[in-house]
């Protein structure tokens with residue numbers, strides 16, 4: 001079982017959460033070019049190592065959070081609320 005510490009609820013079983021993707025900055029759709037918009041929508045780094053991800057605590061507080069997780073060991077070294085004004089994969 002993997003524990004994911006929700007910033008509002010505390011450590012919870014990861015089954016309570018929904019993975020929402022790697023965290024990346026959303027470009028302004030009015031000013032970005034099609035190549036950058038396509039990268040934002042479809043390109044993923046998918047590293048074998050530390051990554052920043054957005055998760056939804058669907059069976060708890062219903063809030064989005066950002067987790068720093070090692071994709072090989074599933075170690076979670078930090079979780080925090082999404083940055084104001086973006087940075088989350090889903091908003």
Ligand SMILES: [Zn+2]
Pocket residue numbers: 006007008009010057060061062063
């Ligand atoms: Zn929560």
